[in-house]
Amino acid sequence: xxxxxxxxxxxxxxxxCGDPAEADDxxxxxxxxxxxxxxxxxxxxxxxxxxxxIAYNCFIDRQRSHRLATGPLDERAxxxxxxxxxxxxxxxxxxxxxxxxxxxxxxxxxxxxxxxDRPVKEVAAILDIPAGSVRAYLTRxxxxxxxxxxxxxxK
Amino acid sequence: MEDEIRTLLHEAAPQPSDPAAxxxxxxxRLAAVEQIKAFRDREYRRSRRTMRIVFAAGILVGxxxxxxxxxxxxxxxxxxxxxxxxxxxxxxxxxxxxxxxxLGALTTACAIxxxxxxxxxxxxxxxx
Numbered sequence: 665x666x667x668x669x670x671x672x673x674x675x676x677x678x679x680x681c682g683d684p685a686e687a688d689d690x691x692x693x694x695x696x697x698x699x700x701x702x703x704x705x706x707x708x709x710x711x712x713x714x715x716x717x718i719a720y721n722c723f724i725d726r727q728r729s730h731r732l733a734t735g736p737l738d739e740r741a742x743x744x745x746x747x748x749x750x751x752x753x754x755x756x757x758x759x760x761x762x763x764x765x766x767x768x769x770x771x772x773x774x775x776x777x778x779x780x781d782r783p784v785k786e787v788a789a790i791l792d793i794p795a796g797s798v799r800a801y802l803t804r805x806x807x808x809x810x811x812x813x814x815x816x817x818x819k
Numbered sequence: 820m821e822d823e824i825r826t827l828l829h830e831a832a833p834q835p836s837d838p839a840a841x842x843x844x845x846x847x848r849l850a851a852v853e854q855i856k857a858f859r860d861r862e863y864r865r866s867r868r869t870m871r872i873v874f875a876a877g878i879l880v881g882x883x884x885x886x887x888x889x890x891x892x893x894x895x896x897x898x899x900x901x902x903x904x905x906x907x908x909x910x911x912x913x914x915x916x917x918x919x920x921x922l923g924a925l926t927t928a929c930a931i932x933x934x935x936x937x938x939x940x941x942x943x944x945x946x947x
Contacts, residue, residue, distance in 0.1 A: 684836060699849055
């Protein structure tokens with residue numbers, strides 16, 4: 665179960681926090697926490713939802729304790745698209761920069777819903793907010809990204 | 820708009836690096852967790868055993884003291900009237916009484932201090 669969720673979880677955390685080392689560290693913490701607390705998993709939600717929720721809480725905890733790297737956004741965007749140096753990668757850097765500027769919950773909701781294809785109900789469970797709030801975050805997130813998408817569409 | 824964002828985010832999804840290295844580190848962390856859990860269980864069992872021994876010793880010493888007190892009754896004044904001079908008067912010259920009082924005080928101290936220190940040690944450990 666953990667193996668199946670490993671890649672989506674790492675991808676989500678990487679897109680969320682922008683620093684590959686930090687993202688992997690959070691993913692490791694989340695998996696260790698899930699392992700320790702596996703006895704309390706009651707199966708009310710999917711295992712993946714439960715794991716993502718733990719990981720998101722780990723991310724929030726790190727942010728609160730100011731442990732997240734505060735390096736320049738350009739460096740982080742570069743790290744995100746390090747594999748591809750084509751025009752597309754350049755565009756993705758812009759996109760990730762735009763996403764990074766979104767409020768934390770909005771960013772997480774967008775990434776989970778659009779990038780990880782999680783249904784609204786599951787996103788709500790992961791972020792521990794009502795489904796209505798998720799929809800509101802998604803609407804706001806779309807509006808925020810609209811300014812980014814307009815020039816992209818014309819390219 | 821929805822589809823555009825979805826497509827774009829799918830295309831732009833970052834690729835996590837080297838899953839094998841990640842798994843290796845995860846396994847190392849899980850092994851460390853297992854070690855900590857084993858240590859915690861060992862400590863927990865040890866503290867439980869110590870508490871049982873203290874409890875049994877307390878009962879035993881209490882019973883011995885009770886028997887000794889029955890065999891050698893003391894003529895102590897009532898608690899409300901008690902004072903240091905009364906105690907000295909009552910215990911004057913009786914060596915056994917001093918020993919019994921000392922043992923009683925020791926047992927009480929053990930009964931209070933040991934469980935407290937054990938539980939504090941235990942809760943500190945659980946917070947690791």
